[in-house]
Amino acid sequence: MRDYYDALNDLLSNALSTQDIEEVPLEQAVGRILAKDLLVQYPAPQFDNSAMDGYAVNDMQRLTWEVIGTIAAGDESAQFDLKPGQAVRILTGAGMPKHCDSVIQQELVERNGDRISIKEAFAAGKNIRYMGEELQQGEVLLDANRAITPAAIGLLASQGYATVPCFAKLKLTVFSTGDELTPLGQVLAINQIYDSNRPMLLSFLKRHSFLEISSGGAIEDKLETLKTRISEAASTQDVLIFTGGASVGEKDYLKQALEELGEIEHWKLAIKPGKPFGWGKVGTNTKVFLLPGNPVASYATTLLLALPAMKRIAGVSIDKAKPFSFKAKAAFDISQNKSIRRDFRRGRLVNNEEGLWVELLSTQDSHMLSGISYGDVLVEIPPQADVKTAQLLNVYPLAGALD
Numbered sequence: 001m002r003d004y005y006d007a008l009n010d011l012l013s014n015a016l017s018t019q020d021i022e023e024v025p026l027e028q029a030v031g032r033i034l035a036k037d038l039l040v041q042y043p044a045p046q047f048d049n050s051a052m053d054g055y056a057v058n059d060m061q062r063l064t065w066e067v068i069g070t071i072a073a074g075d076e077s078a079q080f081d082l083k084p085g086q087a088v089r090i091l092t093g094a095g096m097p098k099h100c101d102s103v104i105q106q107e108l109v110e111r112n113g114d115r116i117s118i119k120e121a122f123a124a125g126k127n128i129r130y131m132g133e134e135l136q137q138g139e140v141l142l143d144a145n146r147a148i149t150p151a152a153i154g155l156l157a158s159q160g161y162a163t164v165p166c167f168a169k170l171k172l173t174v175f176s177t178g179d180e181l182t183p184l185g186q187v188l189a190i191n192q193i194y195d196s197n198r199p200m201l202l203s204f205l206k207r208h209s210f211l212e213i214s215s216g217g218a219i220e221d222k223l224e225t226l227k228t229r230i231s232e233a234a235s236t237q238d239v240l241i242f243t244g245g246a247s248v249g250e251k252d253y254l255k256q257a258l259e260e261l262g263e264i265e266h267w268k269l270a271i272k273p274g275k276p277f278g279w280g281k282v283g284t285n286t287k288v289f290l291l292p293g294n295p296v297a298s299y300a301t302t303l304l305l306a307l308p309a310m311k312r313i314a315g316v317s318i319d320k321a322k323p324f325s326f327k328a329k330a331a332f333d334i335s336q337n338k339s340i341r342r343d344f345r346r347g348r349l350v351n352n353e354e355g356l357w358v359e360l361l362s363t364q365d366s367h368m369l370s371g372i373s374y375g376d377v378l379v380e381i382p383p384q385a386d387v388k389t390a391q392l393l394n395v396y397p398l399a400g401a402l403d
Contacts, residue, residue: 001270003383004304004342011279011305012321015312018285019167019238026156029148031209032166033315040139041159043132048096049073051127055109055116056090056100058082060124064117071097087116096128103127145317147210167210167315172239174201175216175229177254178293181244183218196369197243197291197298204302204400210314216240226257234261234283239310241302244293254290258282264290270383272341273297277305287313295369300344300378303400324400327392328358328377334387343381346371347395358395372398 002010021035050056050071057065065087071077077095080088088097096103101124109116135141141159142152148164156164176198182188183195195218206213214237219229233240242254255278258264262282269277274297278290289306291298304323311321328349347358358379363371377395381387 001268001275001341004269004271007267007269007277008305008308008322011309012312012318015287015309017167017313017315019170019313019315021165022168023163024166025163026153026161029156029164029166030150030153032148032164032169033210033311034142034144034146034148035165035167035315037140037144038142038156038159038161038164040135040137040141041161043137044135044158045129045131045133048131049129050090050092050094050096050103051129052103052105053091054103054105054127055087056082056097056103057087058099058101059084060101060122063119063121064115067111067114067116071095100128101125145315146320147311147316169210169212170239170310170314171212171214171237172205172241172310173214173216173233173237174198174205174241174243175233176218177221177226177242177244178218179221181218197293197295200295200299200369201241201243201291201302204299205307207400208307211310221253223253223257226253227261230257230261230282234286237286239287239289239313240282241289241291241306243291243298258288258290262286262288264288266290270341271300271304272339272343274301274304274344275341277301279306279309296346296365296372299372299398303378303396303398304344307400323396325380325394325396328356328379328395329354330379330387330389330391330393331357331359332387333389334381337381337384337386340383342383344378344396345381346375346398347377347379348374349376349395358393 024032065085067087067089069080070089071094072091073093075094077097080097082097082099090103102122104118104122105127108118176195180192181195182192198215202213202215205211216233219226255264255266262280264278264280266278269275273294274292276292280288282288291301308321308323345364346361348361350357350359358377361371361375375398377397380394
């Protein structure tokens with residue numbers, strides 16, 4: 001069996017992007033994958049300006065100045081050429097007058113008519129934002145192969161970008177397989193279950209703007225039916241996901257259908273949940289992911305493997321495609337852990353005066369959807385390793401990361 005990190009690195013190294021590039025209006029670009037480096041078009045700030053409301057003064061060797069005018073944001077500031085002992089009232093963001101030595105915040109100033117004074121000496125160069133101190137023209141503003149965040153939208157807008165070059169969205173179809181599945185809205189027959197994995201995965205993946213997602217419905221376990229549906233989907237889609245198709249039971253024909261239509265690598269992973277996992281391609285270049293049928297395992301392998309691979313295919317760099325995780329203190333002990341599989345247990349975060357903790361839920365079996373419904377994170381338990389209370393562990397948000 002393959003370790004999770006070995007499998008993830010293999011997956012990301014081989015999931016190369018083949019997407020076209022298109023210009024996307026800035027207002028529609030959040031969550032899309034930037035295809036090219038974008039450069040700083042204007043220095044930031046574009047001009048020297050005041051960092052706060054106060055008084056721009058000349059000559060820091062004194063404690064009093066004469067106020068000769070006011071400059072607000074957007075006003076022409078060059079009209080004021082300060083002489084020693086002169087000052088102007090200035091508002092946040094306003095351009096600096098000529099020969100200004102410092103801006104004294106208004107809280108420190110006493111004003112009497114057109115005279116201001118301070119009680120003690122004030123340093124030169126304070127409260128001034130200097131042209132280009134944040135960004136220099138020609139530098140890289142945003143590097144390619146990243147998801148565009150709302151903050152990045154603001155940064156790009158500040159530089160005048162109306163459109164941005166993005167990789168085309170990945171066209172993805174999600175299928176479920178199994179003769180035991182009953183569509184929602186119908187009465188369950190004996191030994192049947194509702195198709196819950198597909199709605200769950202569709203809802204999770206639709207949060208990502210670089211994906212164009214459709215539902216392929218449920219496919220019955222018949223070889224020719226599977227081959228027909230797969231061929232039809234592969235002719236128009238970039239990625240196909242099958243939930244319930246990673247096992248190798250007698251009636252699981254999906255693997256056979258995919259092998260006849262393309263190339264599939266079937267892995268047994270040393271993780272829990274999610275031991276069976278498959279991936280490959282069909283048709284010219286349609287990527288395929290085979291997920292376990294157990295709901296928690298299906299969700300976990302999507303979060304930990306399939307989604308990172310799709311980010312990579314969509315153009316995201318390897319380091320940014322990896323699943324987002326952070327550290328939390330264990331609010332539990334595990335002793336005599338002899339499991340050779342890396343365990344991703346469902347946990348709930350607790351934030352208190354002693355820091356961020358994670359406690360385990362009682363529902364840990366891979367068929368128990370309540371575990372991922374009530375939990376906040378997957379808690380990584382290394383193989384054959386005991387855990388002590390307050391030990392720092394990797395945790396993966398069940399909601400994932402949108403960037």
